Amino acid sequence: MIEMFLNVDDLAHVRFAISPLQETSFSLWALHYPGEFPLHLRWLRLIRDDLPALDTELLLSLVSRRRWLPDFITPRPLARMPDLAEELATVRRTDPATVAADLAAAYRDEELPPALQGTPAEVRDRIADILESYWHLALAPHWPRMRGVLEADILHRAQLLAEGGAAALFGSLHSNVQWDSGILRLHRMAAPHRVESGRGLTLCPTLFGRRATAPIGDVPRVAYPARGVATLWETVTAPAPDALGSLIGPRKAAVLAALDTPTTTATLARRLSITPSAVSQHLATLRTTGLVTRARVGRVVLYGRSDLGERLLGG
CATH class of the missing domain: 1.10.10.10 (Winged helix-like DNA-binding domain superfamily/Winged helix DNA-binding domain)
Structure with missing residues (x-):
């Protein structure tokens, strides 16, 4: 379970963001386990003939057997809707020590796949390159319709926040999210973690999430399943x-x-x-x-x- 202790200032600085890189990274779950994402099967059929042009071994190795992704490939969006190039620039600036730690955390109790072996800086740059190529092939052609669903979700959540406050907003995100007396809890998370207040909160809808998740050790941020995914395709x-x-x-x-x-x-x-x-x-x-x-x-x-x-x- 992850616990986020939010004070009045945090609630006053709740913001929404749409991250192209988050969607690029999270879509790897659907690529890896298509049977668990029936709503995206049409999209998978649309892109499957182009995938052999990519280094799919490296791409798929980013998802561990526990379904973890290394945190550094989903940096917190600093703008409401950053460009993919901006987000990849953040990835390429990641400290090699952070890269090594995030890979070790994602692959805890597992051997690091051969595609992810090498110096942390070299692996980081190869990952950024493959994610950029994958974005242009698999997501960019469909991004307008994806973004439309994400924008509609944000509008809906903003209306909930305006009409019912934090309780209405957080209660709508997912069944594994609980809001109680200033504490936002995310249940069914692999590692327990506590985040103190004082840094606001960023909420990121995603088309590829099966429950609400949060990166560890980052400014408070929650990725939650967007509404309307069934209408996407x-x-x-x-x-x-x-x-x-x-x-x-x-x-x-x-x-x-x-x-x-x-x-x-x-x-x-x-x-x-x-x-x-x-x-x-x-x-x-x-x-x-x-x-x-x-x-x-x-x-x-x-x-x-x-x-x-x-x-x-x-x-």
């Missing part, structure tokens, strides 16, 4: 009720029905197989009539159903 959306289609038109009804979670214009266009400009026109009409709300999260604009839209669709 969808290409079709359930049709809207016929009566609603007759009332507002089938295209607008389909757009309204597709907004189960806050979604970008590009994602809606992809799901409904219509052009982004057409989606924008439908959204503008739905928003003018009060059926859809709009919110900007960083550089992304997300649309969702209003209470009136929910009632209309449900009716």
Whole structure:
């Protein structure tokens, strides 16, 4: 179990971040154990023919038998949405002693794989290079839709925090997270650890997490499973009720029905197989009539159903 003792200042400095490098690293779990990630099987099929171009031995060796990753390959994001190049620069600056310690911690009671043997500085640089190549091959082509789901999750959590405070926010992250009297506990963690207050808290949604996790010895940070992962690789959306289609038109009804979670214009266009400009026109009409709300999260604009839209669709 990991315990984080959070004071009032920590709660005032809760921030959200999206880390491309975290998603790149965490996706290795799905690559290594595809049967445990059925929601990502379509993505795995999309990339499998390109994987032989990479050093997959080195890539897969980053996941130990205990499913641990070395902490230095997921540095705390310093910006709300850093570029992968910025994060990899942080990895390449990691002290060799930290690299050696993190590899030893990940492979505790295991022999270090041959692909990870060598001087810590050399291994660090090879790891950074392979993660960069893997990102461009496997994640970058799909990053807009991935980022859209992560942005929608952040919007949802921020609303929970505004409406219900820390208890509502932390209670929503995962069943292994417990909030009690200023202590945030993460259960089902391999190593017990205690983090003192005074440094804020960073929350990072992930598409590849099966429970909430936290790196050890870092500024307080929690990676938690994002909402809406089941919609990530969808290409079709359930049709809207016929009566609603007759009332507002089938295209607008389909757009309204597709907004189960806050979604970008590009994602809606992809799901409904219509052009982004057409989606924008439908959204503008739905928003003018009060059926859809709009919110900007960083550089992304997300649309969702209003209470009136929910009632209309449900009716």
